[in-house]
Amino acid sequence: MQEKEYNDIMKIGFQAEEAIDEHIKEKFGRKFPDKTILIKEGETKQEIFWLLSGEVYITRKMEKKYKVLATLGSGELIGEMSFFDRSVRSATVITKGPVKALVFSKEDFADIFRASPQWTKRFLTSLSCRIRLMIEKLIKLQ
Numbered sequence: 001m002q003e004k005e006y007n008d009i010m011k012i013g014f015q016a017e018e019a020i021d022e023h024i025k026e027k028f029g030r031k032f033p034d035k036t037i038l039i040k041e042g043e044t045k046q047e048i049f050w051l052l053s054g055e056v057y058i059t060r061k062m063e064k065k066y067k068v069l070a071t072l073g074s075g076e077l078i079g080e081m082s083f084f085d086r087s088v089r090s091a092t093v094i095t096k097g098p099v100k101a102l103v104f105s106k107e108d109f110a111d112i113f114r115a116s117p118q119w120t121k122r123f124l125t126s127l128s129c130r131i132r133l134m135i136e137k138l139i140k141l142q
Contacts, residue, residue, distance in 0.1 A: 013115025
């Protein structure tokens with residue numbers, strides 16, 4: 001990894017949102033139109049998406065249709081589960097309208113995650129919110 005690229009990764013690791021300037025957006029940022037599949041269930045690709053704006057549907061194929069499990073928006077990390085457990089993608093993520101995101105390779109995200117404890121907190125907070133939502137949905141099904 002080149003020194004400048006490593007410095008950008010460390011900047012994101014330590015400063016999080018404060019690090020997002022035009023240079024970071026140019027380097028890692030991507031724009032996705034409505035109904036774009038960011039992640040496909042069953043894939044092994046390990047990109048991680050940090051949503052800057054817009055929303056995505058987290059879906060799962062049930063028989064011949066996709067069921068929306070959740071809608072996530074700005075500030076959320078997408079694709080981190082397969083990064084941590086190295087499994088195939090467990091859901092399909094589809095944009096709900098235009099989306100802007102920072103897209104990281106698994107190597108870049110590993111460096112970001114190791115750089116600062118705030119990323120552990122961010123991940124655990126996100127995960128606990130998702131588990132809570134899942135529990136609420138299961139309760140409603142009973």
